[in-house]
Each structure stands twice: as C-alpha cells, then as structure tokens.
Amino acid sequence: MAKTEKKKLGSYPLLSVVFSTALALFIVGLLGLSYIQTIKLSAKIKSKLEVQVFLNKGIKQAKTTQFKRELALQPYLLDPAAENIKFISKEEAAKTFLSDTGEDFSAFLGDNPLHDAFTIRLKEGYQNADSLAMIKAKLSKNPSVFEVTYVKNLADQIQENFAKVSVILIGLALLLFVVVSILINNTIKLALFSQRFLIRSMQLVGATNQFIQKPFILRSVWHGLLGGLVASAALLGLLYYAIYNIDGLSTLYAPKEIGILIGLMCSMGILVSFFSTKRSVKKYLGMSLNELY
Numbered sequence: 001m002a003k004t005e006k007k008k009l010g011s012y013p014l015l016s017v018v019f020s021t022a023l024a025l026f027i028v029g030l031l032g033l034s035y036i037q038t039i040k041l042s043a044k045i046k047s048k049l050e051v052q053v054f055l056n057k058g059i060k061q062a063k064t065t066q067f068k069r070e071l072a073l074q075p076y077l078l079d080p081a082a083e084n085i086k087f088i089s090k091e092e093a094a095k096t097f098l099s100d101t102g103e104d105f106s107a108f109l110g111d112n113p114l115h116d117a118f119t120i121r122l123k124e125g126y127q128n129a130d131s132l133a134m135i136k137a138k139l140s141k142n143p144s145v146f147e148v149t150y151v152k153n154l155a156d157q158i159q160e161n162f163a164k165v166s167v168i169l170i171g172l173a174l175l176l177f178v179v180v181s182i183l184i185n186n187t188i189k190l191a192l193f194s195q196r197f198l199i200r201s202m203q204l205v206g207a208t209n210q211f212i213q214k215p216f217i218l219r220s221v222w223h224g225l226l227g228g229l230v231a232s233a234a235l236l237g238l239l240y241y242a243i244y245n246i247d248g249l250s251t252l253y254a255p256k257e258i259g260i261l262i263g264l265m266c267s268m269g270i271l272v273s274f275f276s277t278k279r280s281v282k283k284y285l286g287m288s289l290n291e292l293y
Helices: 014-047 061-072 090-101 104-109 127-138 152-193 196-204 209-245 255-285
Strands: 050-055 085-088 117-121 146-147
Touching: 014 152, 014 209, 050 061, 050 127, 061 117, 061 146, 061 255, 090 104, 152 209, 152 255, 196 209, 196 255
Parallel strands: none
Antiparallel strands: 050 117, 050 146, 085 117
C-alpha cells in the first residue's frame, strides 16, 4: 500500500505563490521604473536650459571679470561653476550669426550691435519657471547687465508636462498597489485553503493560535521576499536589455533610485504576504468545523 505523504504545517505550493507575487510586483516595479526614467529625462532636459546674461556695451574687461567671479558664487549655478559659465564675446556672436544665416550685418550697419554675454546653466531645483523669474530679476539689477533672457515657454512647458505625468503615474501606482495587494492576498488564501483541516487538527490537540500561525507567517515572509527578488531580477534584466539595445537610454540610468525601488518591491512583497497570511490563518482559526467544508 502506497504511503501517504503528510502535510507539513505552514507549507503550501511554493511555485504558484512566488510566481504570482513576483508577477504582481514586476508590474508595480515597471511603473516605478517608468517614473524614475521620467524624472531623469525631465532633469536632463532642464539641465540643457540656458540663461543668457547680456552685458552693457563698452563695459571694461576688469568689470567683466569681476561680474564673472560674482556669478560663479551664486548658489543656483550648476556645479562645477567654472564649466557652466560660458563667455561669448560680441565678435564670436557675430561670427556665429554669419555662419548660421550667411548675412554680415556689420557690413551695412558699420558696427556690431551685439553685446558680450554669459550663458549659464542652473542646478536642479532652480530650473522651474518661478526660480528662473527670480534669477532674472536679481541679475537684471546688476549695473553691468543689459538684459537677461531664457526660453520661458520651454521652462513652463517642461514643468507643466512633468506635473501631469507625475499625477498620472502616482495615480496608477496607487491603483496598482491595491490590485497587487488583492492579487497576492487571494493567491495566499487559495494556497492556505488546502491547510484548513490541518489547522483545525492542531487546534484540537491544544496548539495555541500563535504556535499555529508562526510557520505560515515565516514561510509567507520568505515567499514574499523571494517574489520581490525574482521581480527585481526580471526588472533589472529588462532594463539592461533596453540600455544595451536603445541608444541614449544609458544616460537615464539611475542606480540609487533603482536600488530604492528594488528595496520597496521586496518590502511590499514581505508586508503584503505577511498581513494576507495572518488574516487568512486567523479566518480559518475562527471557523467552525461545518464552515471548513
């Protein structure tokens, strides 16, 4: 006669639970990765935004040098400051204009109407419309400055579009978190269903509720962590494949943020599995024998 294999308290199908948990967490991770890439892309576009500071005509070299020193000390300048301040003389500007348009305005004007200028790049946090307006107002008060300009519409558009994308992604993330929690919860409930009579048998021999719950909870924490690690590995695999095959995507790589995302995915797997298991076992502990059938 074949020997019947005894069920171990706290055991349930490993593969189905881990796979379902990993799949659910992978979807959340994919959304989180999209949000990180959106932030990096927005920051990259903003970092290219330049402010042009035109100087008054006839300003002496000493004054220009002094103004550059003062500019380099400003807190809003992108580090390193020396590399993010560029001086463009009016002669250079005239040559660029001639190269781009083929027209030499100095030939018929008899003079170069352009101004010496500095172009500067700003730190993240100073690239929004309000900060740009503040910087413009402050620089315009300097007696050496003729005019301060930047592409206002671009700054406004970047800020507006990023705000819209952030709201959509955060809303989807919250919705997915609820869906994932329900999915993992139902998966664990189905897995524990086969253990309901074993739970009752342990109660009948005098085992405490805490003693019965412990192996289920420990196993669920392990399964949640394993699901998070599998999902993270799949997400990283997809990311590196995309970086290898899509030009320019490597510039949006953010290891620190991705590390935080992986930590959140594993934590989510552990916490959802823990509370789902605890709730499910407690439910079976409170059922009567008739309700178990």
